[in-house]
Structure formats: C-alpha cells, structure tokens
Amino acid sequence: MKPLADQIRPNKLTDIIGQKHLIGEGQILNNLVKNSHIFSMILYGPCGTGKTTLAYALVSELKLEYGFLNAVINSKKDFDEMVEKAKMTDGFVLIMDEIHRLNKDKQDLLLPYLENGIITLIGMTTANPYHSINPAIRSRCQLFELKLLSKEDIITGLKKATAFLENINISLEALNYIASLAGGDLRYAYNLLEVAYYGSKDHIVDLETIKKINNKPNLYMDKNDDGYYDVISALQKSIRGSDVNAALHYLARLIEAEDLDIIFRRLSVIVYEDIGLANPALGPRLNACILACERLGLPEARIPLGEIVVEMALSPKSNSAYEAINAAINDVRKGNVGKVPDHLKTNAKDYKYPHNYKGSYVKQQYLPNELVGRNYYNPKLTSKYELGIKQIYDKINSK
Numbered sequence: 001m002k003p004l005a006d007q008i009r010p011n012k013l014t015d016i017i018g019q020k021h022l023i024g025e026g027q028i029l030n031n032l033v034k035n036s037h038i039f040s041m042i043l044y045g046p047c048g049t050g051k052t053t054l055a056y057a058l059v060s061e062l063k064l065e066y067g068f069l070n071a072v073i074n075s076k077k078d079f080d081e082m083v084e085k086a087k088m089t090d091g092f093v094l095i096m097d098e099i100h101r102l103n104k105d106k107q108d109l110l111l112p113y114l115e116n117g118i119i120t121l122i123g124m125t126t127a128n129p130y131h132s133i134n135p136a137i138r139s140r141c142q143l144f145e146l147k148l149l150s151k152e153d154i155i156t157g158l159k160k161a162t163a164f165l166e167n168i169n170i171s172l173e174a175l176n177y178i179a180s181l182a183g184g185d186l187r188y189a190y191n192l193l194e195v196a197y198y199g200s201k202d203h204i205v206d207l208e209t210i211k212k213i214n215n216k217p218n219l220y221m222d223k224n225d226d227g228y229y230d231v232i233s234a235l236q237k238s239i240r241g242s243d244v245n246a247a248l249h250y251l252a253r254l255i256e257a258e259d260l261d262i263i264f265r266r267l268s269v270i271v272y273e274d275i276g277l278a279n280p281a282l283g284p285r286l287n288a289c290i291l292a293c294e295r296l297g298l299p300e301a302r303i304p305l306g307e308i309v310v311e312m313a314l315s316p317k318s319n320s321a322y323e324a325i326n327a328a329i330n331d332v333r334k335g336n337v338g339k340v341p342d343h344l345k346t347n348a349k350d351y352k353y354p355h356n357y358k359g360s361y362v363k364q365q366y367l368p369n370e371l372v373g374r375n376y377y378n379p380k381l382t383s384k385y386e387l388g389i390k391q392i393y394d395k396i397n398s399k
Contacts, residue, residue, distance in 0.1 A: 004194040005187045008164055009053050011060040016050055017157045017186060018149040023054070029144070033061045038091075040114055042099060042123040042133065045146030048185030051124040054146070055095045058122065066093040071102040079106050086119045099123030100132035107134055114140045128265075148184025148229075155179045157186050158193055165197045170205040177210050183257075232266050240274045244313035251309050255302050263305065264290050270312060278318035278383040282311065316383040324377040331374070338368025363399050 010016050013023045013030060022029045032038055038058060043051040059066040067082045086092035094110075096102070099121075102110075113119040114137070121141060125132065129143050149157075158175050162168050174196070182189035195213055196205045231253055238246035254263050271286045289308040293301035331337070343350040344366065352362045367374060379390035 003191070004161060004164060005190040008161055008190070009056065011057055013054075013057050013061060016053055016057060017160075018153040019050055019054065019146055022144055022146070029054070029058065033058065036062060038062055038064065038093065038120055040119075040121040040141040042121075042125065042129050042138070042141045042143050043146055044125045044127065044129050044143065046148050046184065047126055048182070048187035048189075049146040049148060050186065051146055052095075052097070055122045055124060059093050059095070064091050064093050064120075065089045066095055068095045069097070071096055071098045071100075071106065076105055076109065079109050083109065083113055083119070086113060091120070092118070093120045093122060095122045095124070097124050099137070100125040100127040100129065102134065102137065107137060111136055111140075149182075149186055150184070151176075151179045154182050154184070154186055154189050158189055161190055161193055165194075165203070168197055168203045168205060170196075171207065173207045174205050174210050177207055181210075181214060232262060236266060236270050236274070239270050239309065239313045240317065242313055242317070244310055247309050247313040248306065251305060255298070255305065258298055260293060260298070260301060264293070267308065267312070273322045274317050274319060275312060275315050276318045276321045277386045277389060278316040278380070280385060282308075282315060285311070318380045318382045318386055320378055320380045320386065327376045331371070336371060338370035340368065341365050361396065361399075 013033060016023055021027060024030060043054060045051060065085075067085060069078060069082060082094055086094065110119065110121070114121055121137075123129075123133075123137070123141065127133075129138055155175055158178060162170060170193075178189050178192050178196075181192065192210065192214060193205075196209050197203055199213060200209045231250055235247060235250035235254065238250060251263065267286055268290075271282050275282050286308055289304045292304045296304070342348060343352075343364065352364050354360050354362050356362075365372065377393070379386050379393060381387050381390065
C-alpha cells in the first residue's frame with residue numbers, strides 16, 4: 001500500500017498547500033499553466049515543502065509526457081534511456097530528484113538536450129542551488145525557492161488527510177501537536193499521522209497517542225509559540241548583541257534538533273554580516289569549525305560549535321562591509337552605473353599599473369564619470385584591524 005503522503009498527492013496547483021508566492025493567483029507558476037508553457041527549472045527548499053508534488057502537478061496540468069530519475073540512484077544507462085524517450089516525445093519533461101548530486105557523466109549527457117530543448121528539466125533539491133549545482137546546469141534553469149509551511153498550512157493538510165483514513169477519530173489537540181512537531185515539513189506530518197492511525201486502538205488518535213510515538217520535545221516551539229525561523233533569528237541577534245549565554249541557548253536548541261546545516265549557514269552569514277572587518281580572522285576559523293563538525297558529526301560537533309559561538313558573541317563587531325556592498329548594489333539596481341573609464345578597459349594603453357609606482361599606488365580614476373566621489377565604505381572603529389584599514393583609506397583619499 002502506498003504511504004499516505006503519496007495517496008493524497010494533488011495533481012493540480014490549486015490543491016497544493018502553501019507556496020502561494022509561486023502558485024497563487026497571478027504568480028509565475030500559476031501563469032505558466034494558464035499559458036500552457038513550461039521551461040527548465042530547479043525547485044529547492046527544505047524537506048516536505050512540496051517540491052515533488054509541485055513538479056508532478058505542473059506536468060499533470062499541462063498534460064506533458066514525463067519521466068522521473070534520481071541523480072544518485074539511477075545509472076547512466078537509465079539516463080540514456082530517458083534521453084532516447086525524449087527524442088521521440090514532443091515536450092518531454094524530466095523530473096529529477098537530488099539534482100545537486102548529478103555527476104559529470106550524467107551532466108555531459110543531459111546538457112546538449114537541455115540546450116536544444118529536447119528535454120525540459122524540473123530538478124529538485126534541498127541544497128542551495130547557487131552553491132551546490134553545476135553552473136552549466138543552473139544557467140539553463142530558472143530557480144524557485146519553496147518555503148517551510150506554516151503551522152496553519154500543516155493543519156489544513158492534516159485535515160484533508162484524515163478523509164483518507166477510514167473511521168479515524170482525532171482530536172484537535174492532537175492535530176495541533178503534530179503540526180507543531182512537523183516544523184514546516186508536511187510529509188513528516190503525514191507520516192506521523194499515519195503511524196498514529198495504525199498504531200492506535202480503534203483508530204482513536206489523541207495527544208497521548210502522538211506523544212507515545214514521538215516524545216521528542218518541540219525544539220522550535222516554546223510556550224510563546226516561537227517559530228522555526230524565530231530561533232534562528234534569535235541566535236543571530238544574540239551573537240550580534242554580544243550576549244554569549246543567549247547565543248549558546250539558541251545554539252543548543254538547534255543542536256538538539258540535529259539541524260547542523262542551518263547552523264552552518266546562519267553562522268556563515270553572521271561572521272561576515274555582523275563581525276566582518278572587526279575580526280576578519282573569524283571567517284576562516286568558522287570554516288575550519290564547519291569542517292571539523294562535518295568530520296565529527298553529532299554529538300561531538302557540539303564542542304567546536306560551542307567554542308566558535310562563544311568567540312563570535314564576544315568578538316568586536318562591524319557591519320561596514322555589509323553596508324558598503326548593499327549601498328553599491330542599490331546604486332546598480334537604480335541604474336546608477338555609467339560607462340567603465342577607457343583606461344580601465346581590456347588592453348587599455350593609458351592604464352597606470354600601480355605596482356610600477358612607489359608604494360604600489362598611483363592616483364587615477366576608477367569609478368565611472370557619473371559616480372566619481374561616490375562613497376560606499378564607511379569604516380567603523382570597533383577594532384584595531386578596521387582602524388588600520390581606515391588609516392589606509394584616509395591616506396589614499398587624501399592624495
């Protein structure tokens with residue numbers, strides 16, 4: 001018998017729970033269906049957010065021939081067979097799970113058929129495609145992020161699922177508890193509901209039934225109903241605010257949830273956004289910590305994580321580089337760009353090579369004419385390191 005999650009998988013966008021930013025009225029994937037068109041795309045996001053469901057709903061609504069492959073499990077022979085099928089089928093869609101694990105042989109096989117349109121790819125991954133997917137594949141696809149479902153979305157899905165479970169008697173309290181435990185993962189919620197249904201007497205599912213199956217504390221929810229992202233946000237704000245004890249508390253909650261990936265990503269943001277040039281050595285130190293954690297795994301990974309978070313919380317802070325790049329990007333987005341000065345263009349004859357001058361510096365214009373005098377970087381004197389940078393900055397600007 002199919003798992004409950006597969007039994008109730010919708011085949012229309014309108015029946016999919018959540019992801020309204022992609023499939024809601026007037027949104028891009030909704031409009032694709034209305035316009036009877038599809039292009040290669042990568043759907044990425046956490047487990048249980050509906051990536052596979054969305055892929056199947058798209059091909060179902062557009063009535064397209066498709067095949068399914070897993071980048072890890074399926075062999076090159078399977079890929080060859082799928083390519084041959086695509087050659088004989090107009091508008092063939094290849095749905096591929098774990099696309100971030102696609103090896104070079106399979107990439108080389110698929111790329112020309114993506115390029116000429118014989119295959120339309122819908123890739124799915126829980127990894128960040130900007131870091132994990134081969135640029136040649138990524139450049140031929142549009143990227144769409146699926147987000148964790150809200151507690152209300154999970155409850156909606158659970159209520160729909162109960163219609164597929166004959167004679168179930170489930171309390172609202174139990175539904176709410178399952179939704180709290182799910183942490184935005186609808187498939188997890190369906191699986192827990194199904195186990196409770198078959199594991200209970202007379203299919204009566206109450207709060208105690210759920211707790212007997214999964215008594216792990218809800219680490220992302222507390223008495224104030226804090227959400228998953230609230231804990232992550234609190235970790236960053238505690239480190240930014242130099243409260244080492246609060247930082248360790250929120251780190252501990254994420255460690256107990258065994259969510260190393262989100263810890264690595266968030267600490268990587270913090271070390272460059274909030275600490276930045278006040279202590280630039282922390283970036284490489286954090287990378288070394290992450291490498292150690294990947295080698296150790298849990299529970300030992302808690303040791304280097306605890307050490308780096310203490311150091312980050314008590315480090316001097318500076319967001320000057322963060323503010324500088326944001327200001328520069330804001331100019332570009334507003335169209336404040338201008339032409340590259342002639343002496344900076346490729347093979348320009350009038351370019352002055354700084355290393356040929358005393359102190360490896362020579363005064364010349366680098367910004368476009370329209371932006372001469374624009375100042376993005378404003379040093380913050382929170383550390384000896386950035387004070388040193390400011391002295392160099394002031395010296396250059398005084399010439």
